[in-house]
Amino acid sequence: MKHFNFLIFLFAPMLFSQELTPIDTADFATRKMLVAEYKTAFEIFNDKINKKHKGRIKRELRDIYEFSQEEFIRTIEKREFILDARFTEYISTLSDKLNTKLNTNDVSDFKILVSRSNNPNAYCMPGDILVINIGLFRFFNNEEQLLSVICHELGHKQLRHPENTLLSKVTLNNSEALKARLRNIERKKVGQNDEAFALMKNILYSEGGKRRIEEQQADSLGYLLFRKMGLPNSSFLEALYLLKEFDSIPSIEIVQKDYETLFDLSEQPFKDQWLEVEDFSKYNYSFYKEKISADSLKTHPELEERILKLKKDFSELNNPLIPEPKIDTSSTFYKLKLVANQEVITNYIEKEDYGKGIYFNIARLIDEPKNDYLKKLLGQNFLLLYEAKKQYTFNKYVAYVTPEMEDESYIRYLSFLWNLNLDEMKNISDYYLQN
Incomplete structure (x- = not known):
């Protein structure tokens, strides 16, 4: 079992003494507007999919997208996203910075939401949606580290990884080669289960390998975007080092x-x-007996591997890391960090x-x-x-x-x-x- 992120306790004594205002998630009118906005955006996205693809692949893609979109709308309705003005206004300022520095449609079309999840993670969805977990506010020390994750996800978007991954799966499901392999398995009188399991394992390993490559590609492009913004190069690596620590933090001990x-x-x-x-x-x-290797299924390369790849591709990242400056307790990021810890x-x-x-x-x-x-x-x-x-x-x-x-x-x-x-x-x- 993975250890939880226990850095919250570093800030615990100060949280309740400051009487921070709890996060507001009860704004029904705002959530209703957000649902309407995303429904419209999804209709536009689905129309593009219908025009771009044909036949069975188009139907399967449409069904999958519509299902995931309905689930996403439900997460909004279930108040899993933070609509508190302190977070939404801050995210809006970050979007403005990205637009100003990068000057690309890939940023202006990006919609950023903050999830209540405590895990320090983010993900990019088809349809130009980036979800940042509130855990990133708890785990990172400054805005630059948060921006490094956003740039990484922008890398996924520019490379069209979310759409390409789904298209690859649907195309494989409809390929003649796969259909022929399945027909051969069905005709076998013995060993059907072993053959089917071997086929499934090969598909899983192949998909895991592709996704690991995509992570490294998003790191590289994300770093170029981060550098273009004029942010400290070292902050990009600092974020990865902090995320690497996530799995090695000692657990809470309740005796x-x-x-x-x-x-x-x-x-x-x-x-x-x-x-x-x-x-x-x-x-x-x-x-x-373990028949599928968990390591082979990992979609994210080990963070040490990602760090080494970045250092290999960008020589300036081999310079010694600059000692991290003292946390700016007057910054908006720090204030949101305290709120995130409280929550x-x-x-x-x-x-x-x-x-x-x-x-x-x-x-x-x-x-x-x-x-x-x-x-x-x-x-x-x-x-x-x-x-x-x-x-x-x-x-x-x-x-x-x-x-x-x-x-x-x-x-x-x-x-x-x-x-x-x-x-x-x-x-x-x-x-x-x-x-």
Whole structure:
């Protein structure tokens, strides 16, 4: 299991003392306007697809695009994008900077939205849509690093990677070579499963390889755009180095004493069995053999590989990195960073990932045991779990413990949630809501 991004705790003590205003996602009128805007944009995009392609390929592309567009509209309606003026106005200023410096239609047509996702990531969608996760504000230290990610995604757009990837898949599905291979497999009397699996594996590996090449291409073009803006060359690499750290940050550790402190209540004493973890050694997994390499399926090359490729292609990036300047606490970026840090727990809950939300809630409360806001939030979050368990939807919001998990603290935490019964959850919720 990948470790979560735990840098949020570097800022935790200052967040609630500043009483930052929560992110506003309840503006129904703005969301309604946004939905109308994107529906119009999608109609124009789909019309271009219909004119550009023919026959079965056109029909399949149209069906896939329409489905993904409907899903995107639903994410807007479900308030997964941040429409808070502090973020939208800042993104607008970044777009203006990009337009002024790069002076290209590829930028002016780019629509940038901020997602509530805590992962430091971004993605480019067909139809000139860039989604920036709020996690990038938490994880980066300045605007230049954020712009490096935007330039990388602009690289994907200029190279038409999102559209080409989908077209390649649809073209392959309709190719005579693939159809002939499938007919041969169907005619076989023995070994059908092995043949079909080998075919699927080859397709997956091929697609993964293409996407890794596309990532490196977007890095190179993104860096050229970044350099054209007159931004410090080193900031582009700094962003990649920071993202590289994401997978190596040590995990939170919540120990038994912490659970006893938080959940030993006057009307419900702590129970040791709440922390019992299932013994997976009793199960025999030796019969299972890994047939598909996870490394071969990766669409993003390892960040170290991407950094080395950039240094090889651009000699100026081999210069020693300039020591990063002190964080400008007066900048708009820094102010949004604080807001993003404050919203970590809420973001998980808004995205209905209650398990992770409560985990962060507990960890922060351990550091700030007298924080009334965190206590009330814990009560509200346990109430959500209680309602889910009552409706038999608990597994929708809380992951199962699985043997491949590596983080002992998180395994203990998930076991704790699964071991609680309905009444015990309700008692915890009531205690923290009333105190």
